[in-house]
Amino acid sequence: MQFSRRKMLAAGAGVAATAATAGATSASADQSVSEAAISDTVLARSLGFTSAHADVNGTTLHYVTGGKGAPLVLLPGWPETWWQYRKIMPTLARRYRVIAVDLRGMGGSAKPAGGYDKKTMARDIFELTRRLGHSQVNIAGHDIGAMVAHSFALNHSAATTKVALLDVAHPDESLYQLPLLPKPNEFHLWWFAFNQVRALPEQLITGRSRVLIDYFCDLLLVNPAAINQATRAIYAQAYAKPEAIRAGNAWYQAFNQDIEDQKTYPLVTKPMLGLAAEASFEFFQYVLSTKGTDVRVSKVERSGHFLAEEQPEAVIRAFTEFFG
Numbered sequence: 461m462q463f464s465r466r467k468m469l470a471a472g473a474g475v476a477a478t479a480a481t482a483g484a485t486s487a488s489a490d491q492s493v494s495e496a497a498i499s500d501t502v503l504a505r506s507l508g509f510t511s512a513h514a515d516v517n518g519t520t521l522h523y524v525t526g527g528k529g530a531p532l533v534l535l536p537g538w539p540e541t542w543w544q545y546r547k548i549m550p551t552l553a554r555r556y557r558v559i560a561v562d563l564r565g566m567g568g569s570a571k572p573a574g575g576y577d578k579k580t581m582a583r584d585i586f587e588l589t590r591r592l593g594h595s596q597v598n599i600a601g602h603d604i605g606a607m608v609a610h611s612f613a614l615n616h617s618a619a620t621t622k623v624a625l626l627d628v629a630h631p632d633e634s635l636y637q638l639p640l641l642p643k644p645n646e647f648h649l650w651w652f653a654f655n656q657v658r659a660l661p662e663q664l665i666t667g668r669s670r671v672l673i674d675y676f677c678d679l680l681l682v683n684p685a686a687i688n689q690a691t692r693a694i695y696a697q698a699y700a701k702p703e704a705i706r707a708g709n710a711w712y713q714a715f716n717q718d719i720e721d722q723k724t725y726p727l728v729t730k731p732m733l734g735l736a737a738e739a740s741f742e743f744f745q746y747v748l749s750t751k752g753t754d755v756r757v758s759k760v761e762r763s764g765h766f767l768a769e770e771q772p773e774a775v776i777r778a779f780t781e782f783f784g
Contacts, residue, residue, distance in 0.1 A: 498694050500524070500568045503543060507550055509558070513568070516587035519575065522568030523561045523588065527553025530621070531594045532783060533585060534560040537603020537628070538708050539673060540766075541567035541698045543691065544602065547772035548779070555780060559592065561585060563608060565707025567698045576710035577717040578630065582611035586619055595619065598783045602626035602768065604711045607718065610751070613728045622783055624733040626767050626775075627740055629747050630725075631718040655712035662702040669705070670696035680765040687769050728752035733782045735775065737763050756782075 500522060504511040509526035524542050532552060536544045542560040552558050562569040564581050575581070585608065589597050598621045601609030610630040613623040635652070642648040654661065665672055673696045677687045687695075699705055734757035736744035745757040758778055763771040 498697050500542075503546075503694070507546060508553070509549065509560075511568070514588055514591050516591055517575075517580070517584045519564050519572050519584060520570040521561055521564065521584055521588055523559055524549075525557065525559050525592075526550075527556055527558045529556045530783070531589065531592075531597040532556035532558050532779075533589065533597050533599040533609075534558065535563060535585065535599070535601035535605030535608050536560070536566065537601070537605045538711060539676060539699050540603075540695050543567075543694055544766065545768055546691075548768050548776050551776050552779060556598070556783070557594075559589070559597075561588065563605060563711075565704075565710060571703045571707035574710075576707070577714040577721065578607045578611040579615055579718075579721050581608045581711075582615050585612055586616045589619065596621050598622050598624075600624035600626065600779065603628050603765070607631060610728070611718075611721070613730055613732070614725045617728075617730060620730045622731045622733070623728065624735065624779065624782060625748070626735045627737055627744070627765055629734075629744070629751060630722055631715045632722045633719055635715060635719065652712060655709040657709075658713075661709055662705045665705050666700070666702050669699045672696075672699065677766075681770055682762055682764045683770060687766065691769075728755075730754070731782070732756075733778065734758070735760055735767055735778055737765055737767065 500511040504524045507526065509524045511522070511524050513520055513522050522542070526549065534542070534545045534549070536542055542562050545560050549558050549560060564575055564584050565571045585599070596619050599609045599612055600623070601607070603626070606625040606628040607630050609623055610625055613620045638649055638652055639646075640653065670692065673692050677692060678684045681687065699708060728751055731754045732748065732752040734744050734748040734755065736757060736759055738759060738761060741757070741759040748755045748757050760767050760771050760774050763774070768775045
């Protein structure tokens with residue numbers, strides 16, 4: 461099956477082409493969010509969930525839990541936090557014990573000097589689920605979280621019931637094909653290279669993280685209003701400090717190790733669901749078919765990269781049908 465270079469590159473990062481041409485108009489301003497309102501404790505309580513921390517695998521993870529039933533772990537991506545699942549968590553909690561986790565280096569979790577390869581981050585999640593008393597879990601991830609969920613299903617297969625990947629798969633050698641200079645009208649994943657740079661991003665972004673958040677919300681959503689001003693402020697706060705910027709970049713700086721790990725992995729044998737934005741769908745379907753033995757991929761219509769925020773009902777339906 462042949463794919464255009466532009467489609468391959470866009471799909472490889474889970475970026476919708478429709479979002480690439482979306483207008484840069486932000487949602488109408490919401491009321492300002494105070495420091496207290498942005499706290500994880502308050503945010504979790506607003507959903508009927510509980511915020512907590514656990515020391516696992518040599519680091520500290522922040523997680524939010526709620527609901528009853530089979531455990532369902534949700535892993536977020538860059539540049540967001542567990543809050544990206546806010547629109548789907550309450551409904552899912554009617555069926556599952558939902559556990560939304562800030563990855564190593566994200567939000568309320570610790571930001572250690574190392575351990576940002578996806579195998580180590582998957583071990584973080586494995587130890588957390590064991591700490592919470594679960595020997596086997598359903599797991600879903602978006603963006604960087606999808607990479608970790610994919611690694612979890614491979615490295616902790618016995619602890620995995622089913623796995624869902626939202627718009628991104630585990631890093632492989634196709635990332636080496638990303639161009640430094642894109643052709644005219646070709647979508648440019650410039651931040652993959654920018655996040656490889658050490659020290660400079662902290663100097664440029666500290667105190668200006670809201671500019672970064674607004675840029676990606678407006679670029680990677682079909683409807684920029686799907687992530688409102690209050691939530692953008694929450695994400696901006698999460699990536700405001702130098703250590704948070706450094707840790708988020710470290711997920712990208714570990715891609716070389718992730719690619720080497722990928723070369724040693726077998727196929728995922730547990731049921732695997734892929735959810736893709738419109739422009740990502742064709743390539744994502746092809747990629748996941750080469751990664752597992754029991755794979756299904758669905759297209760999320762009218763959505764850019766941030767599927768759970770732009771089309772939450774579609775994600776809820778897909779999850780409940782898949783996870784059962």
